[in-house]
Amino acid sequence: MASKRPKADVVIVGLGWSGALMAEELTRAGLNVVAIDRGAWQDTSTHTPPAVNPDELRWSSRKELLSPPKDNTMTFRNRLDQVAVPQRDYGILELGKGVGGAGFHWAGMAWRFNPWDFEVRTRTIERYGIERAEDGELQLQDWGVTYDELEPFYDRFERIAGISGTAGNINGEIKPGGNPYEGPRTREYPTPELKTLRMMEIFNDATRKMGHTPFTIPAANLSEPWVNPLGVAMGACSYCGFCLAYGCGNYSKSSPQACIFPALMRRPNFSVITEGCVIRVNKAEDGQTVTGVTYIDKGGREVEQPADIVCLTAFMVDNTRIMLNSEISEPYNPNTQEGVVGRNFSFQTISGAHMWFEDEQINPFVGAGALGSQIDDYNGDNFDHSDLDFIGGAGILTLSRDGLPIARAESLPEGTPRWGSDFKKAYAKYYQNYGILFNQGSSMPTRTGYLDLDPNYKDKFGVPLLRLTYDYAQNDRNMAAYTMDRAVEIAEQMGASHITPFNFAAEPFTTAKIASDHVIGGVPMGADPATSAVNPWLQSWDAHNLFVVGASAFPNNAGYNPTGTVGALAIRTARAIHERYVQNPGPLVES
Amino acid sequence: MKMNRREALRSLGALTASVTVAPYLGANEVKGFPQGTVLDEEFVPTPSHTGGLQVLNNDAHRRTLAAVFDRFIPADELGPSATQAGCIEFLDAQLAGPWGEGATMYRDTPLQPHAEELTQLPQFIATPRERYETGLEALNKWVSDNEDAEFADLAPERQDEILTGMEQGDIDLGQGVHTKAFFEMMLLSVREGYFSDPIYGGNRDMAGWKMIGFPGARYDYRLYADRTGEKLDLIPVSLIPQD
Numbered sequence: 001m002a003s004k005r006p007k008a009d010v011v012i013v014g015l016g017w018s019g020a021l022m023a024e025e026l027t028r029a030g031l032n033v034v035a036i037d038r039g040a041w042q043d044t045s046t047h048t049p050p051a052v053n054p055d056e057l058r059w060s061s062r063k064e065l066l067s068p069p070k071d072n073t074m075t076f077r078n079r080l081d082q083v084a085v086p087q088r089d090y091g092i093l094e095l096g097k098g099v100g101g102a103g104f105h106w107a108g109m110a111w112r113f114n115p116w117d118f119e120v121r122t123r124t125i126e127r128y129g130i131e132r133a134e135d136g137e138l139q140l141q142d143w144g145v146t147y148d149e150l151e152p153f154y155d156r157f158e159r160i161a162g163i164s165g166t167a168g169n170i171n172g173e174i175k176p177g178g179n180p181y182e183g184p185r186t187r188e189y190p191t192p193e194l195k196t197l198r199m200m201e202i203f204n205d206a207t208r209k210m211g212h213t214p215f216t217i218p219a220a221n222l223s224e225p226w227v228n229p230l231g232v233a234m235g236a237c238s239y240c241g242f243c244l245a246y247g248c249g250n251y252s253k254s255s256p257q258a259c260i261f262p263a264l265m266r267r268p269n270f271s272v273i274t275e276g277c278v279i280r281v282n283k284a285e286d287g288q289t290v291t292g293v294t295y296i297d298k299g300g301r302e303v304e305q306p307a308d309i310v311c312l313t314a315f316m317v318d319n320t321r322i323m324l325n326s327e328i329s330e331p332y333n334p335n336t337q338e339g340v341v342g343r344n345f346s347f348q349t350i351s352g353a354h355m356w357f358e359d360e361q362i363n364p365f366v367g368a369g370a371l372g373s374q375i376d377d378y379n380g381d382n383f384d385h386s387d388l389d390f391i392g393g394a395g396i397l398t399l400s401r402d403g404l405p406i407a408r409a410e411s412l413p414e415g416t417p418r419w420g421s422d423f424k425k426a427y428a429k430y431y432q433n434y435g436i437l438f439n440q441g442s443s444m445p446t447r448t449g450y451l452d453l454d455p456n457y458k459d460k461f462g463v464p465l466l467r468l469t470y471d472y473a474q475n476d477r478n479m480a481a482y483t484m485d486r487a488v489e490i491a492e493q494m495g496a497s498h499i500t501p502f503n504f505a506a507e508p509f510t511t512a513k514i515a516s517d518h519v520i521g522g523v524p525m526g527a528d529p530a531t532s533a534v535n536p537w538l539q540s541w542d543a544h545n546l547f548v549v550g551a552s553a554f555p556n557n558a559g560y561n562p563t564g565t566v567g568a569l570a571i572r573t574a575r576a577i578h579e580r581y582v583q584n585p586g587p588l589v590e591s
Numbered sequence: 592m593k594m595n596r597r598e599a600l601r602s603l604g605a606l607t608a609s610v611t612v613a614p615y616l617g618a619n620e621v622k623g624f625p626q627g628t629v630l631d632e633e634f635v636p637t638p639s640h641t642g643g644l645q646v647l648n649n650d651a652h653r654r655t656l657a658a659v660f661d662r663f664i665p666a667d668e669l670g671p672s673a674t675q676a677g678c679i680e681f682l683d684a685q686l687a688g689p690w691g692e693g694a695t696m697y698r699d700t701p702l703q704p705h706a707e708e709l710t711q712l713p714q715f716i717a718t719p720r721e722r723y724e725t726g727l728e729a730l731n732k733w734v735s736d737n738e739d740a741e742f743a744d745l746a747p748e749r750q751d752e753i754l755t756g757m758e759q760g761d762i763d764l765g766q767g768v769h770t771k772a773f774f775e776m777m778l779l780s781v782r783e784g785y786f787s788d789p790i791y792g793g794n795r796d797m798a799g800w801k802m803i804g805f806p807g808a809r810y811d812y813r814l815y816a817d818r819t820g821e822k823l824d825l826i827p828v829s830l831i832p833q834d
Contacts, residue, residue, distance in 0.1 A: 083703060083705070085705070365805055
């Protein structure tokens with residue numbers, strides 16, 4: 001028989017960025033909040049101080065901060081007629097292992113999505129006609145929230161995280177140095193942009209000559225010390241370069257630990273249950289609400305945590321799997337396009353170019369996880385698609401990071417021996433002469449790209465694994481091929497002696513090759529309950545005291561990293577809960 | 592205001608099923624900011640074992656592996672060979688630990704016959720330790736079937752031909768061994784040994800880092816970040832003292 005804990009006002013499932021931001025809002029409003037996280041407690045000084053952090057083998061190669069496939073994986077297939085196979089080793093799922101989730105080991109690129117990304121369907125029809133939005137494969141839908149509605153919450157996230165950058169558009173006025181294509185923001189970034197390192201200099205010069213507008217990527221690696229609105233102090237980034245897959249010993253990479261826990265953990269109306277894995281949300285007999293969640297604790301016992309409000313704030317695969325296991329809403333059926341849970345899986349469509357130079361001194365060990373330059377001239381709908389065979393686009397960026405010697409040994413010009421004395425000679429030279437152009441491309445949902453429960457494979461608790469069915473849409477393949485050609489032009493302008501273009505979308509999608517780790521969808525938001533699992537406030541259409549928060553809610557993916565948008569959505573939902581929902585529990589919008 | 596919210600929630604809470612169960616207080620509930628300042632035991636790096644080899648005890652296997660490693664990274668004017676830099680000791684320690692045991696892998700059966708075709712990368716249920724054992728056994732058998740000497744005693748040119756054959760898929764070792772994947776695993780292991788922190792047994796004297804100019808476990812480049820395009824000649828540092 002399951003044990004039962006005292007009832008909470010709110011239970012939060014997963015204490016990463018979404019969970020921590022929501023817990024901060026809700027506890028400040030006076031609610032009693034219990035968070036449940038699958039991982040153990042971890043923090044800067046006790047787990048990833050500078051004495052253990054700069055260690056490529058442990059954190060990059062062995063990925064010790066990531067949730068292992070043994071505990072957390074999924075099966076995958078490209079088509080409905082295939083038997084899905086489990087991803088057995090680390091692949092595109094880069095979930096956090098401990099408290100803080102992926103927010104603890106992320107690189108720190110802290111974007112806002114473009115206004116277009118929230119209204120892809122409407123704006124595509126407006127500009128190019130309905131046949132471009134309905135090509136028989138794509139399944140486009142608007143988010144039910146606009147950029148302008150989300151702006152105050154982006155702003156709040158950026159203040160909490162102390163994001164470093166240069167504004168490109170303040171209240172409609174285009175500012176020099178920033179991204180001229182970004183949606184209007186109300187004010188400048190909290191901290192100035194990071195330094196411009198050598199690879200960025202070469203990229204900036206070349207793209208300016210080509211008529212583009214390069215800018216420094218907004219970073220959660222802080223250029224200066226910052227005290228955030230919660231009173232939490234952060235330090236300045238030291239450009240050590242150990243960010244992606246690492247903790248941060250400097251308190252300079254924004255994370256739940258560095259930005260929120262020092263305030264949140266001191267509140268008497270908050271606690272976190274660690275090493276508890278939530279397996280389902282429990283439905284109430286009324287059929288319109290839920291009563292709490294059930295988790296498996298460290299000792300393998302089932303425990304019930306009752307709560308008046310349930311917030312699923314886990315990684316998108318976990319949010320989706322818990323929703324499917326809980327049988328709260330209709331699972332998506334790819335044959336009829338009916339049902340809502342599991343639909344609109346999207347990824348990121350990646351192409352680009354590897355570049356080598358002959359006499360550069362890149363010093364690639366100096367860097368930061370989010371440090372790089374980008375042009376947005378080929379992102380979203382920033383360019384005319386009338387004569388192109390796709391919608392969407394990619395941010396074309398170069399990076400000043402990743403100078404880590406085990407992984408970098410594979411980045412040698414085509415035809416270079418991979419071993420032997422000639423390998424050593426080539427590596428000794430090209431370690432200082434390698435760069436990348438990475439096209440972080442949008443990903444549009446398709447009718448057959450979806451998630452359900454696997455019929456054959458289970459996790460260690462006997463719960464079915466999530467099954468992913470997905471392949472790149474032809475639209476996205478065309479986009480990736482087009483932006484790859486743009487990257488090659490830039491590489492030539494940069495003066496590279498060797499250029500190797502790449503395009504992950506030229507092959508079928510796979511979970512094994514890490515083109516990106518930005519998986520989204522499964523519990524999509526929207527204004528229409530027929531095509532979305534949660535409403536524009538991320539409230540379940542079928543249980544009004546259940547909120548499902550995170551990248552699981554994105555109906556499509558943009559040519560940007562997702563975390564900024566995840567943060568903004570989480571804060572917006574938490575505000576709606578304590579400002580509106582608790583006074584009058586019920587649907588926040590009519591279905 | 593706060594009371595109103597709580598009251599409203601209480602009315603919602605009346606819907607909770609009223610099954611009587613034992614109250615439970617989780618042992619892992621964290622309340623208040625944890626006050627401990629000591630480094631968590633699991634996060635302290637585990638230095639390589641110094642009391643002799645733990646896994647690579649089969650002399651015939653180890654002799655072949657050492658020869659392979661030294662063709663991958665030979666001694667030359669750019670630095671020591673893989674074995675001189677400690678790559679065998681490094682790999683032995685890795686095979687003896689969680690990585691060797693496949694501790695993070697999802698290993699439930701069945702392994703689908705079309706798994707590799709779908710994922711586009713080889714998939715295994717076998718652990719790295721098992722794959723090294725079967726791979727080296729198969730390589731030695733292939734050499735004894737096809738050559739007049741053991742692998743380690745062949746001319747370097749012939750060793751390179753065999754390795755190239757494995758790398759490019761022209762040689763199949765048989766014995767159920769995925770030859771290309773086994774080659775890639777050995778190549779990755781030697782790179783890990785040659786370029787990881789010396790605390791793990793390889794990269795002796797930080798020779799791998801010196802070869803490419805990687806400054807190692809440094810944690811602050813603010814003094815150098817503005818000197819873009821300059822050769823910095825930074826002396827590498829390791830997680831363990833070197834003097």
